[in-house]
Amino acid sequence: MTAPVSPRGDLALVEGYHSPQLDVQVRLNTNEAPAPPPAAFRERLAEAVAGIDWHRYPDRSYRGLRAALAAHHGVEPEQVFAANGSNEVLQSLCLAYGGPGRTAAVFEPTYALHSHIPRITGTAVAVGERDEDFVLPLEEVRRVLAEAEPAITFLCSPNNPTGMVEPPELVRAVAAEAPGLVVVDEAYGQFAGWSALQLVDGERPLVVTRTFSKTWSMAAARLGYLVGPAWLVAELDKVVLPYHLDAVKQAAGTAALGFADEMRARVAGIVEERGRVTAALADLPVDLWPSGANFILFRPREREGGEVWKDLVARSVLVRDCSAWPRLEGCLRVTIGTPDEDDAFLGALSEVL
Numbered sequence: 001m002t003a004p005v006s007p008r009g010d011l012a013l014v015e016g017y018h019s020p021q022l023d024v025q026v027r028l029n030t031n032e033a034p035a036p037p038p039a040a041f042r043e044r045l046a047e048a049v050a051g052i053d054w055h056r057y058p059d060r061s062y063r064g065l066r067a068a069l070a071a072h073h074g075v076e077p078e079q080v081f082a083a084n085g086s087n088e089v090l091q092s093l094c095l096a097y098g099g100p101g102r103t104a105a106v107f108e109p110t111y112a113l114h115s116h117i118p119r120i121t122g123t124a125v126a127v128g129e130r131d132e133d134f135v136l137p138l139e140e141v142r143r144v145l146a147e148a149e150p151a152i153t154f155l156c157s158p159n160n161p162t163g164m165v166e167p168p169e170l171v172r173a174v175a176a177e178a179p180g181l182v183v184v185d186e187a188y189g190q191f192a193g194w195s196a197l198q199l200v201d202g203e204r205p206l207v208v209t210r211t212f213s214k215t216w217s218m219a220a221a222r223l224g225y226l227v228g229p230a231w232l233v234a235e236l237d238k239v240v241l242p243y244h245l246d247a248v249k250q251a252a253g254t255a256a257l258g259f260a261d262e263m264r265a266r267v268a269g270i271v272e273e274r275g276r277v278t279a280a281l282a283d284l285p286v287d288l289w290p291s292g293a294n295f296i297l298f299r300p301r302e303r304e305g306g307e308v309w310k311d312l313v314a315r316s317v318l319v320r321d322c323s324a325w326p327r328l329e330g331c332l333r334v335t336i337g338t339p340d341e342d343d344a345f346l347g348a349l350s351e352v353l
């Protein structure tokens with residue numbers, strides 16, 4: 001059936017987000033945390049939810065959550081902006097600093113939404129290339145900055161889907177040389193050895209985005225945020241919809257921040273497990289890249305990646321199939337799960353290889 005009205009013309013080339021949600025026993029495809037937050041978090045949240053004034057709009061400036069996030073990072077509440085997942089944070093950045101006549105720079109392969117969100121906000125995308133080992137050379141960044149003069153430059157550290165951490169020298173150089181805003185997406189930041197949060201100050205046009213979806217074990221909540229200069233946060237407050245953060249989400253984020261030690265302990269466990277899975281993969285006929293995240297990118301050497309993916313699904317193990325993505329030919333990405341899930345994955349993978 002043809003639709004009776006057509007969408008704006010520049011959406012014709014844009015595709016939606018595809019990550020199959022299949023019914024399998026072992027789901028290691030979307031980089032979620034393997035374990036839920038502690039039981040005490042649920043209790044605290046249940047109490048907070050019981051106190052919600054349901055007939056009233058939530059606090060539009062989410063002051064409690066903002067203050068708790070600011071305290072967590074040792075910054076001022078005015079330096080924090082939160083939204084429905086870090087994807088909405090990225091969208092708000094593009095609405096405020098991108099748009100028609102402006103360009104966002106990305107360095108592929110990287111997180112697909114870093115070019116998808118600019119496109120849906122009418123922002124042009126300039127693409128730089130990592131080298132064949134997925135390292136980002138500073139000369140390549142310089143080339144893109146000079147040619148495209150981007151209003152927004154996206155870095156992702158650790159980078160999804162490669163897992164690789166951008167070195168501090170590179171991020172510092174990009175921050176110093178970029179003509180516009182620099183966004184460092186640290187959705188997986190706590191799994192890595194260093195954070196660009198140390199570069200955030202009152203002036204520099206650099207923000208670090210974070211999410212509750214991975215390290216905080218709260219993908220169901222859809223909550224993300226950024227830390228940046230107060231003057232920038234004030235602009236984001238203008239483009240976001242009124243009351244965008246509902247009362248339950250505000251309560252969930254605030255409650256979670258009371259369990260930061262538990263979060264750190266879970267992250268440490270995942271990092272250790274990542275070491276075990278990396279070592280096991282190194283014994284199989286696959287190429288793999290060093291990961292500072294909660295997932296590992298690998299490429300089967302002797303079989304086609306898409307075929308390996310199907311054989312894993314047949315064994316009720318779901319990983320991310322990147323094998324047909326540009327620059328990632330034959331690659332698969334596996335999220336670190338519980339030791340049992342990882343054993344199931346490693347067992348199935350050795351069989352199918």
Ligand code: PMP
Binds near residue numbers: 084088187224
């Ligand atoms: N950034 C990166 C690099 C990601 O991998 C993801 C999730 N896949 C996100 C942002 C978005 O996370 P969320 O919207 O769940 O906060």
